[in-house]
C-alpha cells in the first residue's frame with residue numbers, strides 16, 4: 001500500500017493504492033451530517049483496524065447526498081435516481097463494478113453481497129476503456145479539482161485526488177484518461193471542486209478548502225502506509241494548442257473601500273460584485289470556445305493578497321512553459337471598477353485600460369481590449385495608460401492588462417455595475433479584444449458560445465450551487481437574496 005504524488009498536466013495529483021484482502025479493506029461511510037473527511041469514522045472497522053486513507057465520495061446538497069447511497073449491506077441512505085448522468089459504483093467481494101442500472105431491487109439481486117452501492121456522477125473507465133456517461137454534469141467540460149476511485153486489473157484499489165484551484169485541474173474526459181494511464185480498468189468520478197479531499201492517517205494531504213463532505217471511501221488496515229514523497233515525472237506532458245487566460249477579480253467581496261457611495265435608493269454596490277461576475281462570464285465563454293485554458297487566480301470570495309494572485313499566475317505560467325507551450329500565449333486580465341474621490345460629484349467617469357508599458361505586445365494587448373470595451377458603451381475613453389507601479393502589472397511574468405470598466409463614484413456608471421447586459425457586454429468585449437490580439441478570428445463563434453454560456457448560467461442548478469457554496473463558505477449569507485434575485489433576473 002502506498003501514497004505518492006504525481007504531477008500530471010500541470011496538476012498535482014495525490015494517489016493512494018492498496019490491495020484489498022482480509023487485513024486491508026475498502027469501506028464507504030458517512031452519516032447524515034457534513035463532516036471534514038478526517039473526522040469521519042467507521043466505528044465497526046476501527047475496532048480492529050486503523051484508518052489509513054480516505055477520499056470524499058458523493059455529491060451532496062445541504063445535509064443530504066445527491067444520488068443513491070446504499071451501504072453496509074442493507075442500509076439505504078438515499079434513494080436512487082434515473083438521471084442518466086449517474087452511474088452506480090458497486091463493491092462486491094473485493095471487486096469494483098460500474099453499472100448503469102438505477103433500480104436498487106435489480107442491483108441487489110445482481111450484487112447480493114455488495115458492501116456498498118453508490119450513485120456517482122461521471123463514469124470514467126469501464127472494462128479497461130474510457131466510457132463516459134451520455135448525459136454530462138454542467139461542469140464536466142471545465143477544468144476542476146477532481147476526486148476519483150478506480151481499480152486495476154490485479155485488484156489494486158486506487159484513490160485519486162488533485163490539489164485545489166491553484167492547479168489547472170481536469171475535465172471529466174481528461175480525468176478518464178489519467179485514471180486509465182494510472183492503470184485503472186474501472187474508474188468513476190466523485191464529487192470535485194472544493195470537495196476534493198484526500199487524507200492519509202486522518203490528515204488531509206492535498207491542498208484544497210478542506211470542505212466538510214457527506215461521505216467518503218476509506219481504506220482500513222492493520223498495515224502501515226509507505227509514503228513516496230518525491231514527485232514523479234508527468235505522465236501526460238503535451239503542449240496545448242490553446243491560449244492560457246489568467247483571470248483576476250481584483251478584490252475580495254468585503255475589501256474595505258472597494259464599494260460605491262450610497263446610491264439614491266440607499267444601497268451600496270461592492271466592486272467585487274461586478275468584477276467576479278465579469279470574470280466568471282469571461283471564463284465560461286472562453287472555455288466553451290475551446291480555444292483557451294482558463295485559470296482564475298483568486299476564485300475565493302475573501303480578500304486574496306495581490307502577491308498571492310501574481311504568485312499563482314506566475315506558477316501557472318511556469319507550468320505552461322514547462323509543458324512545452326509558448327509564454328507569449330499567456331495573458332493576465334485583471335477586472336476592476338474605478339473610483340476617484342468617493343462622492344457622486346460628476347468629476348469621474350470613463351473606461352481605462354492599464355498596462356505595464358506603452359510599447360510592443362503589452363501596448364498592443366491593451367489597445368486591442370480597450371478598443372473593444374469602448375464599442376458597446378456610451379462611456380468616455382480615458383485611454384490606454386502605462387502603470388508600471390501597479391503590482392499585478394509589475395510582478396506578472398506574462399502579458400497583463402488591468403481594465404477599469406467604469407467609475408463607482410459616477411452615478412450612471414455605478415448603476416451599470418449590477419446590470420446583467422452591461423456585465424455580459426464587458427466580458428464579451430474583453431474576450432473579443434483578446435482574440436483580436438491573438439489574431440484568432442471567431443467572432444460568430446463567440447456569439448454562439450456566449451449565448452450558450454448565458455443560458456447555462458441562468459438555468460443550471462449547478463451554477464447556483466457553486467455560487468451559494470462560495471457564499472456560505474464565507475458566511476456571506478446576507479448577500480443571498482441579492483444573488484437569488486440576480487440569478488432569477490435572467
Ligand SMILES: [Zn+2]
Nearest residue numbers: 250271336337
Ligand atoms: Zn479595483
